[in-house]
Amino acid sequence: MxxxxxxxxxxxxxxxxxxxxxxxxxxxxxxxxxxxxxxxxxxxxxxxxxxxxxxxxxxxxxxxxxxxxxEGIVAAASSISSIIDGVLTYRGIDIDDLAANATFEEVAYLLWYGKLPNRSELDGLQKQLDQFAAVPQGVLDQIKLYPKDTNSMAALRTAVSSLALYDASANDMSLEANQLKAIKLQAQLPTVIAAYARIREGKEPVAPKQGVSIAYNFLYMLTGNEPAEVAVKALDQALVLHADHELNASTFAARVTVATLSDIYSGVTSAIGALKGPLHGGANEAVMVMLEEIGSAANVESFINNALANKHKIMGFGHRVYKNGDPRAKHLQKMSRELGKLTGNMELYEMSVKIEELVTGQKGLKPNVDFYSASVYTTLEIPRDLFTPIFAISRVSGWSAHILEQYQDNRLIRPRADYVGPVNAKYIPIEQR
Ligand SMILES: CC(=O)SCCNC(=O)CCNC(=O)[C@H](O)C(C)(C)COP(=O)(O)OP(=O)(O)OC[C@H]1O[C@@H](n2cnc3c(N)ncnc32)[C@H](O)[C@@H]1OP(=O)(O)O
Ligand SMILES: O=C([O-])CC(=O)C(=O)O
Structure with a gap:
């Protein structure tokens, strides 16, 4: 050997x-x-x-x-998603193919089980999602106690951590139990986020509907109204596009956590903490903050020129792995344009296109998945601070698939540090310092 x-x-x-x-x-x-x-x-x-x-x-x-x-370090072998020559695949299927044809539930099944579900397998998954979508009353009661101005990702991180307290199987490490917990988390995250969003406005949470997609249910639980088909379709496609991305920072965080043989809730809680940052998932909200600050298409040029001249980062641009463009961005751009046309308000789309022209023209940086998702979600009338939680609704499918994969062939993840501190230092008694 x-x-x-x-x-x-x-x-x-x-x-x-x-x-x-x-x-x-x-x-x-x-x-x-x-x-x-x-x-x-x-x-x-x-x-x-x-x-x-x-x-x-x-x-x-x-x-x-x-x-x-x-950068450039290969830290795990994985068969879940790949980025090769700028092409993203889930289980070998091109993201363009999935974005055009798959539902998010099919994608989640694909990530967890390594194959697309047949009709009865998909129906079976839908039944499980229906069964688990309600959140324990204890978790809802805790959310009611959160300060009203709590950061949405901090709220999600805390709520997901407390979901574990109400799951008797939280520490059952069998494959069957962990697969079931992956589905449970997938079902419960949208409910938690929608409940949090309503509770902070002094409204009662809306109970999840049975037999509908995750995209439909989230929009329904958020507003209490039946969502428009076009909104459900757009959100569903956005969920497909965000579901997994190889060893991104949050997935890596999840894998590091569970490689200690900690439980799946700990892994997902770690991942939410990592996703929150503006260099990762938090960038979609930061893009919207920037668009609001710019205000109108007429202000784009001076804002961007000034930001670049002052070496400020333009949120939603650049990527550690993609140097020639993120394959997901074009789908979100198209969605942003179509939703703009449908609603008769193209302002955000036009501003975004102008920003892209300037940033790509001057810096060679291309938009990543977060850039056009900001205008898409805003056009869907989703509050800005729910953009990153929506990313988590999708990415929990990938996180949990990676957690299951990590458990299958586990080894503690423990790299080394290059020590650059002092050597041969001595303890100095406190009165001599
Ligand atoms: C879902 C996701 O997580 S996708 C990424 C979401 N994050 C963002 O959109 C935040 C903005 N983008 C960035 O901060 C970065 O491009 C990252 C974090 C995504 C990738 O970072 P890294 O691979 O470490 O690239 P790094 O930050 O070293 O950038 C290389 C160079 O490009 C510049 N650069 C990179 N991104 C940007 C940007 N968005 N705006 C302006 N300049 C940028 C850097 O300043 C650096 O320039 P320098 O060589 O003159 O110092
Ligand atoms: O892979 C990354 O570094 C970030 C990213 O695009 C994602 O997580 O979708």
Whole structure:
């Protein structure tokens, strides 16, 4: 076995380009055979740097130079979603195909079970979602006690953590129990968010409806009214587009948490905390803050020129992995345009297009998934601070699929730090400091 590893490793080392199978192999090889936090580049090019780890010696112990932000580090093998040459797939199916044809429930099933559901499997999932969608009264009572100005993602993080307290199977680590908890979380997140949004306005939560899609139910529970078909369709497609994204920061956080063999609620709570930040999921709300600050299409040019000249980040642009554009953004752009036309208000869409022209023209940065989702959700009359919670409604499918995958072949995730602090320091008694 060791010989086989070495032969393949040497083959890869000598090639100019390595393929995905080789990359996956290398990842496994490196994690099982070499010093455990060995680094490789993930850009597909083989070169000396593939094996070029900068070692330093601290007290005889070999440590490595850190890669800031873990850029290019392959930290897990996964069969859930892939980004290869700028193409995103869920279980091998192109996101463009799924965005055009799949419902969010089909996608969630695909992520959890590795295949598209047949009719009876999809019906079975719908029954389970119906069964679990109601949230324990204890959780609703707690939400009523949250300060009215609580940050929406902080509220979601706390509520999801407390869902565990009402689930007798929270610490059951069997595969069956964890699969069921994944469905439970998927069913309950929309209910929690809609309830929170109503409670803070002094309204009673609306109970979930049975036999309808997650997109429909969320809009229904939020407003108490039957949502328009076009709104349900747009939200459903947005949920499809946000469902999973390989080892993004929140999914990685979830995997790190459960790799200690902690429970699925802890993993999802960690993930919500990571998604909240404006460099990740929180960017969709930050885009809307920017659009509101700009105010109208006439102000776009001066605002963007000024922001770029002052080296401010433009929210919703740039991406760690996609350098030639996020394949999800074009779907959201189209949705933004169509919803604008339907509602007869193209202002946000036109502002967004103008921003894109300027930022791409001047910086070469392309919009990511968060950019056009801001105008889409606003046109759907969703409050700005629910954009990131909506991301979580979708991404909990991916988080839980990754958590299940992590449990299947678990190893504690514990990298090393490159120590750059003082050495040979001595304790100084307090009276001498
Ligand atoms: C669902 C998601 O999480 S998608 C990402 C959502 N986040 C955002 O939209 C926030 C805005 N974007 C960003 O902050 C970044 O592009 C990130 C966090 C997404 C990726 O960050 P990194 O891979 O670390 O790229 P990094 O921040 O090093 O950027 C490289 C260069 O591009 C610049 N840059 C990157 N993004 C932007 C941006 N949105 N606006 C202006 N400049 C930018 C950086 O300032 C940096 O310039 P420099 O080399 O002159 O210093
Ligand atoms: O992958 C990332 O770094 C961020 C992202 O686009 C996502 O989570 O959808």
């Amino acid at each position: 060791q010989q086989e590893h070495l032969t393949r490793k040497d083959k890869i080392r000598n090639e100019k380009n390595i393929n995905e199978a080789d990359k996956a192999f290398l990842c496994l090889y490196l994690f099982t055979s070499l010093p455990k936090s060995f680094m490789i580049k993930s850009d597909g090019t083989n070169n000396e740097s593939l094996f070029n780890v900068n070692y330093t010696h601290v007290k005889g112990e070999r440590t490595m130079t850190a890669t800031k932000g873990l």
